[in-house]
Amino acid sequence: MRFLIHAATLLILLIVLVLWIALPWWLLLILLALGGALLLITRRGRQALAVARMGLSTLPQRIGASSVILVGIAGVVGVLVALLAMAGGLAQTLRATGSNDTAIVLRAGATGELASGLTRGAVTLIAQAPGIARDARGVPLASPELVVVANLPKRGSSSDANVELRGVGPLARAAHNRVRLVQGRWFKPGLRELVVGSAAEREFAGVRLGDSVRLGSQPWKVVGVFKAGDAHDSELWADADTVASAYRRGGFSSVTVRLARPADFAEFKAALLSNPQLHVMTQTTRAYYAAQSEGVTRVIRVVGISVGVIMALGAIFGALNTMYAAVSARGREIATLRALGFGGTPVVLAVLLETLLLAVLGGVLGGAIAWGLFNGYTVSTLGADFSQVVFRFQVSPALLVQGLKWALAIGFIGGIFPALRAARVPVSVALREL
Numbered sequence: 001m002r003f004l005i006h007a008a009t010l011l012i013l014l015i016v017l018v019l020w021i022a023l024p025w026w027l028l029l030i031l032l033a034l035g036g037a038l039l040l041i042t043r044r045g046r047q048a049l050a051v052a053r054m055g056l057s058t059l060p061q062r063i064g065a066s067s068v069i070l071v072g073i074a075g076v077v078g079v080l081v082a083l084l085a086m087a088g089g090l091a092q093t094l095r096a097t098g099s100n101d102t103a104i105v106l107r108a109g110a111t112g113e114l115a116s117g118l119t120r121g122a123v124t125l126i127a128q129a130p131g132i133a134r135d136a137r138g139v140p141l142a143s144p145e146l147v148v149v150a151n152l153p154k155r156g157s158s159s160d161a162n163v164e165l166r167g168v169g170p171l172a173r174a175a176h177n178r179v180r181l182v183q184g185r186w187f188k189p190g191l192r193e194l195v196v197g198s199a200a201e202r203e204f205a206g207v208r209l210g211d212s213v214r215l216g217s218q219p220w221k222v223v224g225v226f227k228a229g230d231a232h233d234s235e236l237w238a239d240a241d242t243v244a245s246a247y248r249r250g251g252f253s254s255v256t257v258r259l260a261r262p263a264d265f266a267e268f269k270a271a272l273l274s275n276p277q278l279h280v281m282t283q284t285t286r287a288y289y290a291a292q293s294e295g296v297t298r299v300i301r302v303v304g305i306s307v308g309v310i311m312a313l314g315a316i317f318g319a320l321n322t323m324y325a326a327v328s329a330r331g332r333e334i335a336t337l338r339a340l341g342f343g344g345t346p347v348v349l350a351v352l353l354e355t356l357l358l359a360v361l362g363g364v365l366g367g368a369i370a371w372g373l374f375n376g377y378t379v380s381t382l383g384a385d386f387s388q389v390v391f392r393f394q395v396s397p398a399l400l401v402q403g404l405k406w407a408l409a410i411g412f413i414g415g416i417f418p419a420l421r422a423a424r425v426p427v428s429v430a431l432r433e434l
Contacts, residue, residue, distance in 0.1 A: 017409050025401045039349070048349035055354045068322050069358045070365065072315035073410050076308055077366030077403035082374045083304030084402070085393040087297040093391040094293035097230035098285025100262040102175065105255040105272065105282045112292065113147040113253040118280070120144075125278055126255045129271040131264030133257075135174060141258040143168055143175035146240050148247050150215045152204040163204060164235045165215060167243030175256045179232065184209050184224030189239045192246070195224035197233035199390035202378065207236065216246040231289060234390040256285065312410050319414020323355055324421070351419035352412065359411025363404040370403070371395045 023031070039045035098104075105126050110116035118126075127142035134140055146167035151160040170189070173179050187193035194215075196207045206213045211222045220238065227233060244250070259265055262284075269282050283291070375395040 017413070020409055021402070021405050023405065025398065028401070028405065044345050045349070047346035048353065051346055051350035052353040055350060056357070066322065066358055068318045069315070069355065069411070069414065070362045072311075072318045073359050073362030073407045074366035074369065076311045076315050076410065077363045077407050078370045079311060079366075080304055080308035080406060081367055081370035081395060081399050081403045082393070083300060083307065084399050085370065085374055085395045086379070087300035087304065088396065088399065089391045089394040090300070090389065091293045091297040092394060093389060094231050094289045095286070097228075097232060097289040098287075100265070100284050100286050101259050102285045103257050103259060103265055103268060103282050104285050104288050105257070105280050106253075108279045108281045110281070113145075114149065116253050118144070118252045118255065120251060122278055122280065123252055123255055125275060126257070126272065126280070129257075129268050129275075131259055131268035131271070133260045135171075139171070141171055141174045143172045143256045144240065144252040145169075145172070145254050145256060146243050146247075146249055146251075147253040148216075148243065148249070150236065152206065152213070155203060155205045161204065163200060165243060166232075166235050166237050167240035168237055169240050172237070172256075175258050176228065176232065177258070178228045178230065179226050180228075182225050182227045184222075187223055187238055190242060191239070192218055192220045192242055193223045193238065194220050195226050195237045196222055197235050197237075197390075198225055198227040199233035199378075200236060201225055203234070203390045218246050231389055231391075308406065312406065315410050316414050319355060319359075319410065320417060323351060323415050323418035348416075348419040352415045355415025355419075356408060356411045359407045359414075360404070362411075363407025366407070367395075367400040367403045371400065 039049055105118070106113065106116040107118060123142075123144040127140045132140045132142055148165050148167075149162045150165045152163045153159065154161050173186075181195070182198065184195070187195055194207070194213070201207055201209075207222055209222055209225055212219050213222065214220070215236075226237070240252070257268070259268060265284055272278055272280055272282055374393040377393045378390060379393070
């Protein structure tokens with residue numbers, strides 16, 4: 001029976017903790033404000049504050065033991081926030097790519113551009129579909145593109161990484177209207193010339209303006225650097241026909257089109273799906289790149305939370321040992337207070353307040369370390385097309401609040417059982433043991 005009671009208690013505790021971590025920040029602030037108000041206006045609350053002040057005054061004598069809680073929780077929060085910042089930065093980079101007034105067309109069933117293939121005849125039919133914007137000459141703004149993967153060494157490292165080489169046509173900049181040249185010039189059709197994304201230029205060796213790099217066993221000249229402010233900054237762009245010749249490809253990977261209006265996407269999609277000569281699928285580029293980010297960011301989040309849980313268990317055990325030792329050392333003090341009329345509830349609250357204060361300090365320390373070391377830190381990782389995507393860690397206020405909620409949860413678990421033990425020991429027994 002006792003085992004069932006303990007199991008039910010742990011289950012309820014876990015459910016409460018999951019709900020606590022899922023709380024929005026504004027509700028968290030309301031709950032903390034209400035808790036503080038109850039401590040100030042109720043008799044037992046004021047007693048708990050008085051007992052907590054006495055306990056906190058002894059922290060300098062217990063600095064070594066107390067630092068176990070502080071450092072343990074800081075480590076949990078720091079690692080958790082850093083990994084979630086990595087996932088958030090990658091997701092935001094990919095979701096910022098594309099818009100609702102552009103669409104991408106792939107072969108039906110393809111999971112990405114590398115797995116897609118379109119014939120030149122299909123490209124011609126796609127460009128004739130209704131809903132596509134046209135330039136001053138009436139030419140549809142459709143950019144057939146060929147995506148392949150090239151190997152380049154990372155800057156400052158001897159290891160190679162997969163980089164996306166995108167072959168594009170003359171209408172690419174009209175279809176991708178965020179792309180702007182920031183250095184050099186645009187490549188000339190028919191020549192083995194490259195323009196590189198600004199993030200790729202920073203991250204990979206041999207692709208700065210004026211460099212010559214070997215791709216597909218052939219030398220290519222870097223003649224320009226472009227910036228799009230999204231995942232395209234991690235790519236190399238060149239003439240599509242030249243890329244097709246160098247990599248022996250006969251068709252294209254995708255077609256990116258600029259729509260006349262975002263509302264025209266439905267008409268454009270219906271025309272493609274109803275054409276029996278085409279076997280394609282289409283999405284807005286915003287929806288496509290958002291879907292591309294889901295798998296990778298989900299893995300990073302799962303890893304981050306799993307590592308956080310494992311580290312949190314260690315921090316909880318450290319907090320339990322520390323607080324049990326603190327309660328044992330202060331047994332005479334607690335027994336004396338209870339003999340003077342302090343009930344069990346103020347004692348429980350006082351021990352919890354002390355643990356939660358240390359948890360908050362640890363959470364703030366961990367969040368500050370994560371923000372100082374990783375906010376804006378640039379890295380690259382494999383995207384959905386097995387090529388490197390360069391992005392920045394983003395330690396947002398929401399992540400810092402999430403880390404603080406984890407710290408409070410760890411502090412609560414680490415403090416509640418020692419607090420209950422302190423309140424349950426009879427006064428006479430506690431006085432006799434000292």
